[in-house]
Amino acid sequence: MIVGGIAAAVVVLVVALVLAGGAPERQPEGLIGAGLPLSWAVPVLRLLADGAAIAVGGGLITAAWLLPANGLRAAQDAAMAAGIWALASVAGLITSAAVILGIPLSHLAEHASIAGGLTQVRALAVTVVLTAVLAVVLSGVRTVRGARVGLGLAVLALIPPLLTGHGAIERTTFWSVTATTSLVLHVFAATAWIGGLAGVLRYARDRTAVERFSTLALVCAIAMGVTGLITAEIHLGGREEGWGLITQWVTTGYGALVFAKTVAFAALVTVGWWHRKTTLPELATGNPAAFRRLAAVELVIMAATVGLAVALSRTP
Template sequence: MSKNEKDPQVAGSEAHARSRGARLLVVGGGIAAVVVMVVALVAAGGAPERAPDGLLGAGLPLSWAVPGFRLVADGAAIWVAGAALTGAWLLPATALKVCQDAAIVAGVWAVASIGGLVASAVVILGIPLSHLGEHAAIAGGLTQVRALAVVVALTAVLAVVLSGVRTVRGARVALGLTAVALIPPLLTGHGAIERTSIWSVTATASLVLHVFAATAWIGGLAGVLRYARDRAAVERFSTLALGCAIAIGSTGLLTAEIHLGGRADGWALITQWVTTGYGALVFAKAVAFAALVYIGWRHRRSTLPRLSTGNPAAFRRLAATELILMAATVGLAVALSRTP
């Protein structure tokens, strides 16, 4: 056996350790995202409230289910996008493996979107779940419900496509379909309230680019951490991450300025960052973004050179920390989308 070949038992042990580490990271990231989302919603005034006396309403469990399903869907979307990106560009040799893994997660994305569709319908209409059948026609006309219905259809197709991927070209098709599936919910958020306003159109376009960049950054890092074993893939991701960071920073600032009404007066923007719940969450996201940029700088300065020496431990530790922070930021983003 040459020195570059590993004993099968050792290789199997390493694969088991990586799989276990991935599961622990998913659990840790999920906990961080949920905790941050709940705290942010409560602190910023976006948490669901009980219906006034005399009104039935959807109930608190279903009201909380709306951001909950959104968080699960966003997490699944990031995982799927990261897998497709890994197979399509970062590590083409893994296209078959990563896409078949992602097919199951695409199914989770579809199921979470169905849950979000039902919960959103009853919350918007202000009715108990048991009455939804009576108002199905009205629910079907809601913009948010239609958007989620499109996502359900797209993700169902995506799951089938991913399960059949055998080539890099197939991974690229799956990546494109994933990008399309991300768009519908973004067209019903804060930036889409007044479509006649040039600022609303700008905010929506900025949000789409922002989400694309964030999804590629987080998903790409998860992909290389889970599947990559050499520096080449990590170097490609590092280049991608730099572009994503620039896009996230610029679009985040633009979107915040538009929503906070600060385009005419810079001081008013700064004031609203600290006097409104929405502004406080935007500020918290900015702090988290700055921390992630610092971690990315540490990667380039310290951990990437160590990969060349065959010592990936430092990179994996820092990347795991980075992913936990990213997961918390996703929870913050979900809370932001539900905050007035």
């Protein structure tokens, strides 16, 4: 399941970037640049960081709420995931700085002061500090209260990179704030939904934990649907050209990825409905097999959606 999810995320990321026009391009002959391998490393490292963040969120949600009586293992796994998140953020910071400046990695030290002034680099630096602190804090967590403190730190660590994306470059302050706020809430909901499901499968397969997660999933699905629609419409220019979402998702690469994410979201909502209708009643009778099989498929779809989201963040 884990291997399948990783493969789905990476494949979808690469294909989406290539088809939507966000893929790195080779520099013209004679020009110095960061190079294709380094340019491709940026979205891959972002995907790794996002996956680790989801693992942290899932472990802490399990320890703090879904299975508070026996969440020590989940909290310790979250500590390891936080370390991976920190390392991926460090690597992402370095590669992003080189790519933005258009220089080989070997020349980055010469331009360290310039790189330090880049908004994206500063945001990633904050994330690096927060995730490093988070990894240390979680390594010593033994209580539900500690897991909840860790969850708060994880929420803070998610925010900085979101403040430097598409929403931050909108022309009007009101729409910039709206787009950024919507994106932050969207990412919170996605992290809780995907991480919570992973936590249920890994740590808490009993009926009580699954019922708690089912409530969480419903709230997250509604939040993702609303915030996703708002964010996409703002970025596709609907506020200036009328309701532009429908027309532009078939005429632009960004819009095509929005459409693909919408299809994936619809599939996940359908799976969630099927859980409530069929697999949860079976789980209540003591038969968890159907729930586990469908949830594994759901996680693979979610992983592919994360790949789409990373591609969307790097598509003009």
